[in-house]
Each structure stands twice: as structure tokens, then as C-alpha cells.
Amino acid sequence: MNLSAVAHELQTAFGERSERDAALGELTTYRVGGRASIRVRAESISDLEVIGKLIARSGTQFAVVGRGSNLLVADEGFDGIVITLGDGLASIDISGTVVRAGGAAPLPIVARRTAAAGLTGFEWAVGVPGSIGGAIRMNAGGHGSDMTQSLVMVRVVDLATGDQGQLSLADLGLGFRTSMLGRSLVVAEAELALAVGERSVAETEISDIVRWRRENQPGGANAGSVFVNPRPDSAGRLVDESGAKGLRVGSAEVSNKHANFIQVDDGGSANDVAMLMALVRAQVRDHTGVDLHAETHFLGFAPQVAAAAGAQRVEDFA
Numbered sequence: 001m002n003l004s005a006v007a008h009e010l011q012t013a014f015g016e017r018s019e020r021d022a023a024l025g026e027l028t029t030y031r032v033g034g035r036a037s038i039r040v041r042a043e044s045i046s047d048l049e050v051i052g053k054l055i056a057r058s059g060t061q062f063a064v065v066g067r068g069s070n071l072l073v074a075d076e077g078f079d080g081i082v083i084t085l086g087d088g089l090a091s092i093d094i095s096g097t098v099v100r101a102g103g104a105a106p107l108p109i110v111a112r113r114t115a116a117a118g119l120t121g122f123e124w125a126v127g128v129p130g131s132i133g134g135a136i137r138m139n140a141g142g143h144g145s146d147m148t149q150s151l152v153m154v155r156v157v158d159l160a161t162g163d164q165g166q167l168s169l170a171d172l173g174l175g176f177r178t179s180m181l182g183r184s185l186v187v188a189e190a191e192l193a194l195a196v197g198e199r200s201v202a203e204t205e206i207s208d209i210v211r212w213r214r215e216n217q218p219g220g221a222n223a224g225s226v227f228v229n230p231r232p233d234s235a236g237r238l239v240d241e242s243g244a245k246g247l248r249v250g251s252a253e254v255s256n257k258h259a260n261f262i263q264v265d266d267g268g269s270a271n272d273v274a275m276l277m278a279l280v281r282a283q284v285r286d287h288t289g290v291d292l293h294a295e296t297h298f299l300g301f302a303p304q305v306a307a308a309a310g311a312q313r314v315e316d317f318a
């Protein structure tokens with residue numbers, strides 16, 4: 001089945017929620033990168049099942065994009081279907097200490113809603129601008145916590161087959177900023193277990209975290225930490241020590257405020273970011289002997305370009 005036939009079927013099933021030759025850069029916090037052959041927005045688990053069944057029949061390449069806060073899309077774009085999750089998959093339901101959040105629910109909103117409900121344990125997420133689904137794939141974390149501390153189970157749809165299922169925390173293999181969540185699995189919903197706290201204490205912690213972020217992290221177009229901390233060391237410290245702070249390739253620059261952030265100029269290029277990442281890795285390797293790996297995920301890049309920039313599972317993202 002060719003892409004035109006796939007696009008036609010998606011258009012019939014989803015109307016204006018399916019778009020051909022759709023911009024991708026605007027879906028990411030870097031705000032650079034090319035276009036997808038097809039972009040489709042799912043509003044329910046059954047939408048994801050329909051999309052998965054079509055992918056299974058057609059063999060089309062696909063990728064899921066959440067809030068794009070950890071994603072670099074190649075300037076050449078992505079030759080396949082990009083699936084995004086809409087508001088129908090962003091609900092947040094709180095019942096006692098159990099929170100059910102859609103895969104598209106933004107972490108800062110989940111953090112604020114749970115704190116306002118007098119729950120504690122998710123305050124850390126207020127400064128992470130991703131979605132629940134993206135945070136599970138990355139095992140997002142900060143301020144001494146991460147998703148493993150509250151996640152109980154997820155409801156997923158396999159986009160390679162259209163089948164849905166449930167996975168427990170143990171099935172997900174969450175590690176430091178990584179997971180073993182199968183590449184074709186999209187998180188549609190997650191269940192979190194938090195603890196009873198005090199609303200005022202939780203909200204004060206949230207304000208403190210927001211202030212800390214403002215004081216310590218750069219603004220502008222970026223995707224948070226570029227390289228995974230080679231614990232117990234920090235990638236930012238190694239980049240700084242290697243003299244790479246302020247290094248620039250075309251439109252991309254290593255932040256002077258935080259050496260593990262890269263900022264891109266308005267209208268800049270994703271390939272500049274990838275080349276800068278490769279340059280920084282080489283400089284850190286030369287100065288410290290440490291081989292940094294990318295926290296950023298890549299979409300649409302040639303495997304060798306993604307590998308040079310530090311992609312951990314090149315076959316997944318190129």
C-alpha cells in the first residue's frame with residue numbers, strides 16, 4: 001500500500017485530524033526540523049487501534065510525537081506517519097490517591113492538579129514540559145524523583161498491530177532516563193499512585209521548583225538536557241570542563257547558562273543541533289575520556305548522523 005492510499009484512508013477515517021505534508025518542527029520545543037508525509041491526531045484508544053491496524057496492513061513507517069520536548073526532527077523531515085495524541089487522551093482523573101492520566105496529559109498540569117488535590121509525590125514534574133506518555137518512555141525525572149516513584153501501570157496500543165493491552169511498572173524496564181517500552185507501543189493512559197499530603201506544602205514545593213528552574217535553566221528554543229548524566233558525574237560539568245560552553249555550529253549554541261542545554265536561533269536548523277552534539281561529544285571524549293550519550297531522541301535522521309550525535313538506539317529514531 002503506498003503512502004497516498006494510506007493518507008486517503010486516514011483522511012476518510014479522521015477528516016481534518018489527518019494532514020499530508022504536515023509541519024513537525026512546530027510540535028517540538030526546539031521548533032526546528034522538516035515535515036511529516038502524514039500527521040494524524042488520535043483522540044481515543046479506538047482511534048489508536050484504527051491507526052495501528054492500518055499501519056499493520058500497509059507497513060508504513062510511523063513515530064509518536066508527544067509534546068516534543070525531547071525530540072529533534074531532521075530538516076529533511078520524516079517519510080511516514082506521525083501520530084499525536086489530542087485532548088481526548090489528556091484527561092486527568094483523581095480518585096483518592098490514585099491518578100488516571102491520559103498519555104497526552106502535560107506533566108506540569110498533572111503536578112499542579114495533584115498538589116491542589118492535597119496529594120504529594122508528583123511535584124517534581126512541574127518543571128518538565130513533556131506529556132505523560134513521553135515521560136514514561138524517557139523515565140523523566142528531576143529533583144530526586146522520577147516516574148518509577150508513582151507509576152503503577154499503563155494502557156498501551158501497539159501501533160504495529162492495532163492491539164491494546166496493559167503493562168505494569170515492572171514490564172516497562174524503566175532505567176535512568178530510559179525505558180524498555182517497545183518502540184511500537186504508544187502510552188494511551190497511565191495510573192499513578194501518590195500519597196496523601198498537605199496542599200499548601202505541595203504547592204510551596206511547586207513554586208520553589210518553578211523558581212529554581214527559572215534561575216538555573218536557559219529559556220529559548222531547547223529540549224532540556226541534551227546528554228544523559230554519566231552518573232555520578234553530570235554531563236553539564238563535563239561539557240563545561242571540556243571548554244565546550246558557548247560552542248556554536250550555525251544556528252545552534254551550547255548554552256552559557258547550563259552547559260547541557262543547546263539553544264537554537266529562530267528559523268534555525270536541526271542539522272546544526274546534531275552537528276553541534278557530535279562536536280561536543282568529541283570534545284568531551286578528548287578532554288575527559290567520557291563517551292556521552294544523547295538524552296534527546298531523533299526523528300528522520302540518517303543513522304550515522306544520529307549515531308555521531310550520541311543516539312542510543314539509532315535504529316529506532318533514524
Ligand SMILES: Cc1cc2nc3c(=O)[nH]c(=O)nc-3n(C[C@H](O)[C@H](O)[C@H](O)COP(=O)(O)OP(=O)(O)OC[C@H]3O[C@@H](n4cnc5c(N)ncnc54)[C@H](O)[C@@H]3O)c2cc1C
Nearest residue numbers: 066067068069070130131133134135140141142186187224
Ligand atoms: C526546558 C526543558 C526542561 C526539561 N527538564 C527535564 C527534566 O528535568 N527531567 C527530564 O527527565 N526531562 C526534562 N526535559 C525533557 C522532556 O521534557 C522529557 O524527556 C519529557 O518526558 C518528554 O516528553 P514529550 O511528551 O515531550 O516527548 P517527545 O519529546 O514528544 O518524545 C520523546 C520520546 O517519547 C516518545 N513518546 C512521546 N509520547 C509518547 C506516548 N504517548 N507513548 C509512547 N511514546 C511516546 C516519542 O516517540 C519519543 O521517542 C526537559 C525539556 C525541556 C524543554
